[in-house]
Structure formats: structure tokens, C-alpha cells
Amino acid sequence: MKLSLNWLKCFVAHGLSAEKLAHRLTMAGHEVKNIDTVEDDLVFEIEITPNRPDCLNTLGLAREVSAIVNKPLKSLKDKALKLPKAMCDVTIEDKAACLRYVGAVVKHIQIGAAPEFIKQKLQALGSRPVNNIVDITNYGLFENGQPLHAFDYDKLIGGKIVVRRAKAGEKIVTLDGVERELNPAILVIADAQRPVAIAGIMGGAATEVTDKTQRILLESAYFDPVLIRRAGRALGLTSDSAYRFERGVDLANVDRAAKVALGRIVELTGGAIVNYRDVCFKKTVVQKxxxxxxxxxxxxxxxxxxxxxxxxxxxxxxxxxxxxxxxxxxxxxxxxxxxxxxxxxxxxxxxxxGYDRLPSSLPQIKPSAIAPSPQFQMKRKLRRLLTGQGFDEVISYPLISQGAIKKTKMENFSTSKIKNPLSLDQEYMRPSLLTSLLAVVGLNFNRGQKNLRLFELGKIYPADGEKEVLGVILSGQRLSSWQSNKKEAVDFYDLKGSVSRVFEALGFDLPGVISATEDIYSKEQNAQLCFGQQVIGSLGKINKDILRNWELKTDDVYFAQINLQVLYNIQPQVKRFAALSGFPSITRDVSIAVKQSVPFAQVEALAQAVGAKYLTNVHFLEQYLGEKIAAGQKGLVFSLVYQSSERTLTEAEIAPLHEAILQRLQQDLGAAIR
Amino acid sequence: MIWDFDKLIQEADKEIAGCSDLAALEALRIKFLGRKGLVADVYASLSTASVQEKPLIGKGANDFRARVIQWLEKKKGLLEHASSAESAQVFDVTLPGIAPALGREHILSRIIEEICTTFEHLGFVVQDGPEIETEFNNFTALNIPADHPSRDSFDTFYLETPDPDNKNRNLLLRSQTSPVQIRLMQQFKPPFAVVIPGKVYRPDAVDASHSFVFHQIEGLLVDEDIKFSDLKGLLTAFCRRLFGEKTRMRFRPHYFPFTEPSAEVDVSCYICDGQGCSVCGRKGWLEIMGCGMVNPKVFEAVKYPKGKYTGLAFGMGVERMAMLKYGINDIRLFLENDVRFLKQ
The missing domain is CATH 3.30.56.10 (Phenylalanyl-tRNA Synthetase; Chain B, domain 1)
Known part of the structure; x- marks a missing residue:
């Protein structure tokens, strides 16, 4: 909203410099964004908050200034006007949409330029003078906030005004020369046959006031703010009038504004008022x-x-x-x-x-009845643990396209759909972090960044509700140093190790790992993480087809996703201190050959079950495949650590136990000792 | 034969002093002290020497041997020292050290962490809440009227999923973090002081300064006697901790449906110290958050006893804070996740 300081002075003698006035207005809630010089005038650009439509005009701001500086306000001169008894033909079909309509017909209009005092003020506010009638209506709007419109009365078919909803398919060419198609959600001013204005927004070209105009119909009205706003948005059309109507004009000012303008028209254009009508369903919004x-x-x-x-x-x-x-x-x-x-x-x-003149104090903040969110605390820890392992945190877009879901083979995943998406690229809420993270991987690949260690703490949005998850993605080469500059590709175990480290550091037992095929992973390299029966996430090598679909030029992308919601509900076990044994341990290395289908976890479990008495640790050393091993078999090397907390174990005590373990490995798992 | 011991000693001294490496020194040791060396020759001559000569030769030989041993030792020490000094120069301490790689927290996480920690030090607790919300929590309870423009589909994303509490309406993606205030107040009685970080959504086309998803931090303090002056004092304390003790503050009256009185908070531009520069658009002030006293209508919506509590609330955009603090000029960089950006 622009405010001319010359015009302001006509209403209040504030006696402040422009800078001081700008400061005081800002401190009273009308932020002065800019001060411009226009000829001999200064013009403020003021941001008026949406709750204060009464300040979208000079008089309204003058009232504010008068209160701030405590100086009297000169009210609007409302000259005694002789109004004719004859009424004009105004029909309001939609009363809820138009609570008040003042119409007046004026004849003998001499169209010409408006006087300088009007033109100067309009120009200062950036409004181009047109002719005396149009300028008087605009002057009224900027002066007291009531939008006015003048029709060429001789072009109104039947000399009628009808306020009604547009009919489907009706069209109007507006003052800006654009033909617009209307619909029943839009309120129009019509004559006997056709719409002549889009109510509150813009007049029609057919009834525009021109040099040849002799009679006008002046309109001053109150239109429903919501209706005007929605119509304006639907048509992509706004105007100074619409801006005020959609925020709400003063019902009580509708007739006064009309009379003030009519006074000017009579005085400045030689016109004579022949008809006047004030259709009013509500005079004021009654204030409690x-x-x-x-x-x-x-x-x-x-x-x-x-x-x-x-x-x-x-x-x-x-x-x-x-x-x-x-x-x-x-x-x-x-x-x-x-x-x-x-x-x-x-x-x-x-x-x-003035807010600046009010004091400050520090509140006494009592201990809150609300506990800190454990989720936030856990996310804080996760961030530290993962960045400590060289992972960069990403925050990606949660809205994705249907195409992204297809490319990631997630058509069967449950998700949520946006009813009013901005574009089809953001139509769905992601069902997994994988879609968002593959997009991030793609962007970085295209920019030459191929060694990626990324994680995200974000949400996924299946239909049964949003869930907080941790996503980790790995690609490219393993971290190396200049001392051992081996270029090794990352693999499944890098990801599993990092994920395991996180659980360990959070104080959780390591989750169990079971193989289970999910479409997003390769058939061999994938696993589910679980605590007992409860699945908390999955990890694996991303299916090649998905990588192809995302046009990633690599076969090696590893991804893990862990449901944090489940973790929040599982308290890590409080670990009791275990006394440290002061007696030496005995370590025996074991090398076996076993069928490839026997997982190491089974070997470990069996050794622990059999050796329970003194076996304290099974430490994995190596897996090997190849020439020295029969087809379908794998070699496993691990050490068994024996220790007692009570005494030094002797060879004689260990030998039978160790032998028993080896025997059971052979018997139960078909292992060959090597 | 009589040995000229002075000359022998002189020559040996000269030879040992002139020696420049450990190998040559070893050759000299053999020459003088070896089994067939000069000292051995001197002692061997004793057997053929006269009785008068014997003590002279014996003493001379002993002296000579002692001197040679002493010089060789000394020279050896010098050469060894020199050679170790040389190898120390070869070791380059300026090469990079070796450590596990360090990842970086996302810049938005860092800002959120910094702001939340600051409020935690002031006695607040961090809370969070869902992104998928009901119209009641996101609008109605926050005193946003049914026909308010922000409820239009132009300004809020709606899901196709119906609201389980109101079958005629759909769930939406929260357009502000404020609905978490409603959830907390429905569940807890004051006193409490919470900050709530999180994602919010608005259907804005993406450009350098707009995004359809961004982050906010919301704060709420409710008790029986929270005053408007507390709002100024608390946020001044926060801004000075975040932007520095010399920061000047400006509270401008503003409008939010859920607070009354409401204000926008400006801080003096930390780049130009209020003189006016390109970062603050020559105004000297940076607009950083909205705040106000909780509107009693909001307490009414969560069924708190009428007139019992007062409270203050505030909210700020995380991206905006990060852009101001680190001089980032394009909001798209945050969610694009180029690792070169993330590593900065």
C-alpha cells in the first residue's frame, strides 16, 4: 500500500519528519518498506497486514497516525448533496454475496481531464490518470478505501443492474481487453442481457466510460470477501478493488463514499444526479x-x-x-x-x-510438564555416530512422482497420495527413503561424485501413517588413505558393519540377520534385521534393474533402512558390569570346510552351545573360496577363546572341550576340519 | 727402529678428522687398530727393540693407541649424529595425517541443533510431531477461520486420505509446525516450555527463494503468568546468544491468527551492523521470526480453563536462518544434496 505524505497532511498535521513517521508507523504495525520521492511528494511503501483492510487507504492510515502522535484527525468532507427521489433499477439476486449496493445515475457528464490535485495524487501512488470520471473513482478508493466503478449508462442494456452469479459458459471482455469465460462460482454485475463487470474485480470493456460518455452509473458496493478472492484466483485476475474487497471494506462507508464521489462528479464534470438507490441488507457488522x-x-x-x-x-x-x-x-x-x-x-x-517503548523481562521458566522427545535425542546420537563413520547427512524431498515409484519397483508399497500436487513430480509421499536417496545418488554421479556414503533421518509415509526411519546408502570405493591407496569397491559387509556399529554404540544388542528377498535388493545379497520376531529394517545390494531404471552407471549401490519408530519402543538393555578375569585365556584357531549353504552364524551358535563351559568368544577370521576348496564348499577360519574367571585353564581341561566342538561341527554341519 | 710418535699421532689425527663417512672411518679403524694395523706393527717392533728403546716404544705405542681409539670414537659419534640429522630431514611431518573420514551433519540439522540447544539452555525441551495433520490441528484450533485463504488448495497440500475424525475433510500436510502445539496442549497441562523443529509443506513453485517443503522451529511457553514483556526479553536473550551479544532487536507489531498481540522480530544485520548492505536489502535489519502471546481462542480450542493461562509462542524458518548465517543464496541447494555442498 502506497501512502502520499502530501495527501496524509490533508488529514492530520503530524509534525514528524518522514524518517521519524516511518519508524513510528512501523512500530505500530504498519511496516514502511521503502520511501520514494515523487516530484514534490514523499511516498511510503507500507506493508499492511491482512487483518487491517481499513488501513488500505489514506484516511485509514491518517487515523492511525493521529492516534500515534495524538493529533486531531480531519474527517472526510461529505458535502450536503441533494439526492433525487428517482431510483435506479438495481436487482440483487444473491443477497449473501452483496450485502449493500449503492447505484447512482448522473447525466450531462463532460468527460475531460481531472484537475491537478487529483492527478498529482494518483500519479504519486503510481495510478495512471485516465479521465475525470475514472480518476474520481480511483481517488475515492485511495482516499477512503471504498472501491467505486462507473459504467457508461447508455451502454447498459435496459438501463438495468443485476447482481448475480455468472451462468456457465458466459463470457466477458474485461477492461484489460481479455476475454474471460465465467462460471457460477463468480459473481457478476449484469445488465438486462449480459455480464458487464466481474463483481469487485474488474469492469467490462463494453460499458467502459469513454470520451463520448454522457451518462454514467456509479457503483459503490460491499461484496463477499471470500467469493471475490476465490473468483480472482480462479481467473488469475486481481486489481486495487479486488485487493480491498477480498480483505473486507467498511459496510458503513459504502454510501458515504458514493456521496463523496458524487459530490466531486457534480462539481468537476458538470453532471447532475438523476437516480439514486441504496440497497442495503446490513448497515454494519454489529460489534460486540x-x-x-x-x-x-x-x-x-x-x-x-x-x-x-x-x-x-x-x-x-x-x-x-x-x-x-x-x-x-x-x-x-x-x-x-x-x-x-x-x-x-x-x-x-x-x-x-509502540512495541519499542514497552519493557522486556525474562520469564521464570519452570520445569516442563512435558518430557524431551526421546526421538529427537536418538536422532542426535545417530547423527554423531554416522558422521563419525564418514557418512554425510542428506535431507531430501519427501514428495516423489509415480515414475520414481515404478523405477524403484515399489508399486506394491503402501503410500499416500497428494490431492492437489503442484506437479506430477510431487504427487506421492515416498514409501521408502530409497527413492529419494537414489535421486541424490544420481545427481552426485552426474556431477562426478561417485564415492558416496550418505544417510538420512527422515520419514516415510505408508497409508497407515508416517514413520521415522534411518536410511543409509553406500556406493563407490571404500575409504582409503594415502598410505594404503588400494582402490577397493565397497560391499555388503561395509554397510552391515556400519549399521552394526550404530546398534552397538546405542547400547542395543546386535539385531539378528535373516536372509529374506525383497524386490528392491539383489536375490543373494539382502537381509532383514530383527529383534526376536520383530523386523526393524533391511539391508542389501540394490537390484540391478532398479539401478538401470535410475540410469546409474554402477552395479554396486548398497542401502539399509531402519525403522526408528520400532527402536524408540525398545529400551536398550542396561548392561551389568561383568568382573574382568585375571586369568589368561587360551586361543585355538580352527579352519573348516563346509557347504556354502551353512551360514557362519550356525557354526558360531553350535560352537557356543557345545563350548559353553569355558568358551568365551568365537572370533571370525576369514572366509575363502576357490581352488583349494571343493565345489559348493567354503573355507571358514575362526578362533575359539577359552577362559575361566576362577583359575588358569590347563591344556588338559581345554582339549576335550575343543575336541567336542570339532566333532559336533563335523557331525551336525558336515564340516571337514582342515 | 725408533718410531716418530709425534708424527704418527699428527697424521692419524689428520686422517681421522678428514674422514667423511662411517665406511671410511671403519677402514681407518682397521688401518690403525686392525690385526695387521699400524698399532700392531708398533707393538711387534718391541721384540726386536733394544732394552733402552723398549720402555719408550711401549709408552709411545700405548699413548698412540689410546689417542686413536679416542678420536675414532669421537668421530664415529659425530658422523652418526650427522647421518641421523640427515634422516630426520627426510621425514616430512607436513604430509596429511591419517584418520577415519569424517562425515558432515546437514547444514539444516546443524542450524536446528544450534537453535534447539540454545533454547534447551534457557529451560525448554525439544518435542516433535507428525507432518500429516488434520484441518482442526493445522487451522481451526489455531483460530484460522474456515474461509481463510491459507486453507485453500492453493496454499495447503491435501492428501486423498479422509480425516478419520471428520469424514468430509481430508488430511493435509501441515503448513506450519504450530499444530504440534495443539497436540501437546491437548495432552499436557502447563507449565511447559517446548521447541518443535520439523518439516512443513506449502504448494509454492520451487525457485531460489521458495520450496514446497521447508523447515520451521516453533516455540511455546505456557504458564499462569506469562507477560508480553517476557516475549521481548526471552527472544532478545535467544537472539543475542545466536547472533552475538551486541545484536540489537526490533519487535514490529504483526498479525497472526493464533497470537495476540503478535510481532515480527528483526535483528540488526550482522554483516553491516545495521548500516545497510546487500544482505539486509539496505535496511540494516533482518527479519528472522514471528511471535506473539497465545490467543485465548487457542486455549479455548484445547479446552484449557478460561483465563487461567497465558503463553507466548514463536516460529522461525530454518532455511532462512541458514541462508542468513552462511550467506547461501539459493534455497534449492539445501535439498539437492550435492556432496560438495554437504561437505562445506
């Missing part, structure tokens, strides 16, 4: 009155404000105040629809005093 108390308000604001001061400020803002100081009854003026409770009055007092 509120009771306030100076002591309570002082306490709430944290500063002493007297009843006198409160009364003075509110009266300047045209509120009605009555009653004793501990029980003041206040009612708001018709143009202050934003005042809905006593609390709103405290803001009026605070901002007119």
Missing part, C-alpha cells in the same frame, strides 16, 4: 462490546498503562469507550472487523504506544 480493566492490561503487557491512556488511544482509533477505569466497556468501529475479543484491545494499546 468488550470489557477491559487497566490493571489487568498493565499486568499482561508488563508495564503500567493508565485507564486515561487506554481511553485516549482507543478513542483516537474511533472505538467507543465508556464506564469506570476498572470496568471499561469498549466497542469497535464498523471498519474494525479484526477486533474479536478483549485481547485484541491489548494489541491496540501496545502498538499505539
Amino acid at each position: 462490546s468488550f470489557t477491559i480493566n487497566a490493571t489487568q492490561m498493565s499486568h499482561f503487557l508488563g508495564t503500567k498503562v493508565s485507564a486515561m491512556q487506554i481511553k485516549k488511544i482507543l478513542k483516537k482509533l474511533e472505538f467507543k469507550v465508556s464506564g469506570a477505569s476498572d470496568q471499561m466497556s469498549v466497542s469497535a468501529p464498523s471498519f474494525r472487523n479484526d477486533i474479536k475479543g478483549a485481547i485484541d484491545l491489548s494489541e491496540e494499546i501496545a502498538r499505539v504506544i
